[in-house]
Amino acid sequence: MVRALRIGLIAVTVLAAAALVMFDLDHPYDLWSQLIVVAAPLTLTAWFVLARTADERLVHVIAGLGAGGPDETVRDGLRRALADPDLEIVYTQVGRGGWISGLGEQTSRPGLDGRRAFTPIDRDGKPIAGLVHDPRLLRHPKRLRAAVDAASLALDNERLKAQLRAELMEAQASRSRIIDAGDRELQRVERNLHDGAQQRLVGLALMFRLASRRAAGDPELTALLDDAARELSDAISELRELTRGIHPAIVDDAGLPGALEALAERPGIPVDLQVDLHERLPEAVEVAAYYLIAEALTNANKHANAGRVTVHAQVVNEALRVTVSDQGAGGAERSPGSGLQGLADRISALGGEFGIDSPPGSGTTVTADIPLAQTVLTDAAQQRLVALRWWVHEHWEMPGEAGDQITDEDNLMAAKAAMLIAGGNRRITEREREWLIGYHTAARGADWVIAAIAAYDDSDTLDDMKVIPGFSQVARGEVYYAIRLCSSDGPLTPDELSRLERSVDELGIAREEFEELLAIVAAEDELRHRRFNAIAAPVLPGGFSPSG
Amino acid sequence: MPLRIVLVDNDPRFRAMARRALEAEGVEVVAELGSGANALASVQDWYPDAVLVDIRMPWIDGVEVARRLRGKVGKTVVILISTLDVDHGRLLADGVAAGYIRKDELSLAAINEFLA
Numbered sequence: 001m002v003r004a005l006r007i008g009l010i011a012v013t014v015l016a017a018a019a020l021v022m023f024d025l026d027h028p029y030d031l032w033s034q035l036i037v038v039a040a041p042l043t044l045t046a047w048f049v050l051a052r053t054a055d056e057r058l059v060h061v062i063a064g065l066g067a068g069g070p071d072e073t074v075r076d077g078l079r080r081a082l083a084d085p086d087l088e089i090v091y092t093q094v095g096r097g098g099w100i101s102g103l104g105e106q107t108s109r110p111g112l113d114g115r116r117a118f119t120p121i122d123r124d125g126k127p128i129a130g131l132v133h134d135p136r137l138l139r140h141p142k143r144l145r146a147a148v149d150a151a152s153l154a155l156d157n158e159r160l161k162a163q164l165r166a167e168l169m170e171a172q173a174s175r176s177r178i179i180d181a182g183d184r185e186l187q188r189v190e191r192n193l194h195d196g197a198q199q200r201l202v203g204l205a206l207m208f209r210l211a212s213r214r215a216a217g218d219p220e221l222t223a224l225l226d227d228a229a230r231e232l233s234d235a236i237s238e239l240r241e242l243t244r245g246i247h248p249a250i251v252d253d254a255g256l257p258g259a260l261e262a263l264a265e266r267p268g269i270p271v272d273l274q275v276d277l278h279e280r281l282p283e284a285v286e287v288a289a290y291y292l293i294a295e296a297l298t299n300a301n302k303h304a305n306a307g308r309v310t311v312h313a314q315v316v317n318e319a320l321r322v323t324v325s326d327q328g329a330g331g332a333e334r335s336p337g338s339g340l341q342g343l344a345d346r347i348s349a350l351g352g353e354f355g356i357d358s359p360p361g362s363g364t365t366v367t368a369d370i371p372l373a374q375t376v377l378t379d380a381a382q383q384r385l386v387a388l389r390w391w392v393h394e395h396w397e398m399p400g401e402a403g404d405q406i407t408d409e410d411n412l413m414a415a416k417a418a419m420l421i422a423g424g425n426r427r428i429t430e431r432e433r434e435w436l437i438g439y440h441t442a443a444r445g446a447d448w449v450i451a452a453i454a455a456y457d458d459s460d461t462l463d464d465m466k467v468i469p470g471f472s473q474v475a476r477g478e479v480y481y482a483i484r485l486c487s488s489d490g491p492l493t494p495d496e497l498s499r500l501e502r503s504v505d506e507l508g509i510a511r512e513e514f515e516e517l518l519a520i521v522a523a524e525d526e527l528r529h530r531r532f533n534a535i536a537a538p539v540l541p542g543g544f545s546p547s548g
Numbered sequence: 549m550p551l552r553i554v555l556v557d558n559d560p561r562f563r564a565m566a567r568r569a570l571e572a573e574g575v576e577v578v579a580e581l582g583s584g585a586n587a588l589a590s591v592q593d594w595y596p597d598a599v600l601v602d603i604r605m606p607w608i609d610g611v612e613v614a615r616r617l618r619g620k621v622g623k624t625v626v627i628l629i630s631t632l633d634v635d636h637g638r639l640l641a642d643g644v645a646a647g648y649i650r651k652d653e654l655s656l657a658a659i660n661e662f663l664a
Contacts, residue, residue, distance in 0.1 A: 206568070
């Protein structure tokens with residue numbers, strides 16, 4: 001209609017120009033009546049012709065749906081037919097509800113902002129898709145209906161495609177999540193071995209040296225102790241090898257270039273290292289590349305019989321490209337269950353590509369391209385997750401990925417902070433400490449964290465805590481936690497209250513906020529008692545009452 | 549005069565063991581500190597010849613301690629210690645500390661190597 005009016009207007013302008021040439025001053029209104037008489041039918045004719053062409057276009061497009069080229073989609077057809085270049089089709093997701101775009105991405109139900117209109121496409125009374133279109137199309141209900149009817153016939157195919165894309169994306173994301181969760185778990189195991197067994201063995205090694213020195217006058221005993229020390233030293237080395245295989249901590253600490261340097265310096269065939277990386281890459285990418293290069297170097301050492309190995313690592317087109325090549329015997333292949341196959345799987349889970357070219361007698365080249373666009377948590381996100389630890393403790397339905405972000409150190413920090421806010425470990429009672437240990441045991445705290453809580457010697461101050469990244473975000477939670485700690489052996493004593501108040505001031509938390517936290521703990525206590533009375537008390541022997 | 553050192557490690561059991569081993573060699577362990585924050589706050593108070601700092605400590609790790617102590621502790625030599633590989637430890641010590649000693653090789657001789 002707009003185009004029809006525009007054509008009408010042009011016609012009127014042309015007529016007006018013609019009329020001006022022949023303007024008759026004696027009959028001024030004749031010009032206008034002539035203009036109207038001529039222009040009105042012209043406008044109407046233009047509108048009719050254009051409307052017809054639009055409808056015809058629609059018929060053509062719909063007739064041709066599915067017959068177009070591979071890129072011709074229902075959406076493109078409808079965009080042309082309805083002259084709405086921004087038209088989108090969204091699909092309901094089978095089995096899960098919600099809407100997905102044609103590319104398979106999750107999307108909210110559109111059209112709620114008023115700028116776009118939403119017309120559902122139903123099948124057997126249930127919405128299967130919807131058009132997100134220009135609201136002006138609502139003025140042509142017939143055309144819209146025709147478009148919807150015709151499109152719905154061709155939509156099933158498109159909808160299945162969108163569904164498939166959504167499932168692929170979900171599978172891809174879940175593979176990355178599995179790899180990530182596995183890495184985190186291995187990192188934790190490595191850390192625990194390092195902080196636990198390795199540290200104990202090292203202490204033992206020092207003790208042997210001490211004993212050997214004391215036994216200086218007794219050659220037989222000295223020899224025995226030295227033998228034992230050597231055995232122990234071998235055990236420590238083996239354990240170190242093992243922990244390195246579990247998680248390459250050197251990548252966390254020194255970045256990929258540093259870690260590769262250390263790898264290249266290990267005994268074996270000489271490595272020509274050509275690393276062109278200037279900033280840290282996402283952890284998952286660095287770890288995958290490190291594992292790949294380490295495995296390729298091990299293979300080259302074992303089987304290639306080569307004089308040197310060349311390692312390249314650089315960023316090309318938003319991906320880390322890694323190449324390990326030698327001029328050795330060749331003939332390497334990735335068999336199921338082999339180290340290389342495992343690495344190929346890891347790289348493909350990160351959306352990357354892995355290749356091996358190893359013709360017999362002509363050397364081996366292993367290549368990988370790992371996209372850098374992994375979901376990397378920013379510092380802010382990390383801090384937010386530290387803050388979320390409170391939710392984890394109180395809401396056990398927390399998704400595992402979020403819970404996994406909370407480290408043992410975070411838990412220990414929380415416990416220490418609570419003790420310090422309560423006035424320091426020396427000031428809390430035995431019953432209160434037991435509560436704290438129980439709390440962390442229930443929250444599946446690591447053994448070393450529990451041991452550190454039990455042995456805590458007030459070696460930090462609240463000022464130390466305040467400088468920890470993210471602490472300000474959990475400070476209120478810590479105060480709440482400290483109030484619960486102090487209340488675990490009965491109501492707060494005046495001394496406990498005044499120590500809490502002092503800590504709250506030190507943390508810069510307002511007294512009103514503190515009062516609110518006190519009230520929350522009191523209300524929760526009340527609720528716990530009610531719950532106990534309703535659930536447990538009726539089935540317990542008389543006279544039993546809850547404590548704490 | 550015996551060598552004066554400060555030992556920084558969050559593991560009290562290791563600290564105790566290292567103290568015994570070093571003292572048996574005539575080293576004077578003037579202080580044991582349990583965290584990076586404590587080390588930053590009080591190392592200067594002891595005027596040690598060397599500070600042995602564990603690399604892996606929660607929050608403020610040994611590398612960070614060494615970095616922040618640089619140029620602030622006069623002639624005191626900062627040495628990183630850990631159970632990590634020697635190549636890994638040296639990489640971390642590079643540019644921030646005088647050197648790295650593996651904990652199971654901790655001795656007067658090893659410390660002396662890094663003292664002028």
